[in-house]
Amino acid sequence: MTVPQQRMSKLPNMSETTKHPSERILPEKPASDRPVKDKSGPLVELAHVEKHFGSLHVLKDINLQVDTGEVLVVVGPSGSGKSTMCRTINRLESIDSGVIRIEGEPLPQEGRDLARLRAEVGMVFQSFNLFANKTILENMTLAPIKVRHMPKKDAEDLAMDLLARVGVESQASKMPSQLSGGQQQRVAIARALAMQPKVMLFDEPTSALDPEMVNEVLDVMIQLAQEGMTMICVTHEMGFARQAADHIVFMADGRILEKDDPDDFFDHPQTQRAADFLSKILTH
Template sequence: MKYDRETPNQEAIVEFRNVRKRFGGIEVLKDINLSVSRGEVVVIIGPSGAGKSTLCRTINRLEIIDEGSIFVDGKPQPVEGKELYRFRAGVGMVFQSFNLFSHKSILDNVTLAPRKILGQNKAEAQANAYRLLDMVGIRSKADFMPAQLSGGQRQRAAIARALAMDPKVILFDEPTSALDPESTREVLTTMQQLAEQGTTMIVVTHEMSFARSCADRVVFMADGAIVETADPETFFNAPQSERARSFVASVR
């Protein structure tokens, strides 16, 4: 299906239209069409190499698409410069490797962008940071350095950092893949709380329990394409394609 690329869907927070991405001669995203509504939790699953993380990273232009259009909150992605910085301020990102500044305290990690980009003063930024760190359960670690925290605590600090920018949507790129089981439970509990609060989330994950319990919609990808999309109950109990049926059987 082809769309008018100049007229975004005003109901959608994130919208892909006929998006393609290549690495050399390999097409890693094939004609992606996907809309994510305000307050929706969309979980993207599929085998390794399906293009899930690439799709996630195109939303804030960490990966640049070759064809098609991506809109965020009804506006096309800026190409570069100050407009791109402002655009990225509204798109939170939580990486699998945390990406905290190792030489700064957790409090400084959370307050840096609000002060530099949003222009918050120190007192305002710190008050908000303490509130968010309390929400994710690590307020007592505010003055610690990242190396002093467990993996789960560092990832929750990264979530607080993303929330500090009051983003329109938060992207999670396999946020538990580097964590042990206990830390994984901590992070997934935090993410479940965000989902219950109505946070718009796009989550790339291998955690099928999270997909089943928290997703409004499951997007199954394979070989760079969206194979099927459904609510969790429908997808896990009655997948439509042979590729999806094979995947569901393997994760059971």
């Protein structure tokens, strides 16, 4: 079974002790190691996207493009629409108007075409969403067998390889309740990778973890970024955002107010709203 080139080759030491998340020093993403972007068009595109929850206008004229191999980190205050925007990209949330395209094709509305798209767009949530009544290995192989029609032996080989690469291969026979939160989230990332997605969405994947477990999940995400996986990450981890992102999007009140490279965003925010946000989050 050939695993895609995007697959992780080596992960950092998961047992490494860390500082508080706001103080964490993360490894640089060398410019020379950044993947060559596909110039034929964006992998993900949102154009004039609008979304309401009843009378609440949660997404306001969202326009965004993400290239193949790009790591886009979305930050902003709670309630700004970050998670909703992320969830619209694989249609976990519908939109009221506008268009979302994956590789130039509009997002399917429903049915088999939507199921096929979701197989190409991996997602990791705040909660781990593992099946409590299945072992870790069964959690890993279910979708590749059912959706990708992968032979069971190939699916198990791929699952064990990915579990090894996120440092939890010894947990394969255990139930999710027997794992720590950090271990479960690493399994959730490996499970998404088992579908060999073209893009990975992360919706605040560390927000439900104890501080000492955060780094082991960020280590995996950093390795993915370094190896060229296209990623859209909603997070409050500013250290990760600064070190791993190609671009940072700042959202507030349902709008994208800024998109810039990390150094410019953190050192020279363009809007007073972003400056206020950074002054609060970076000093606590």
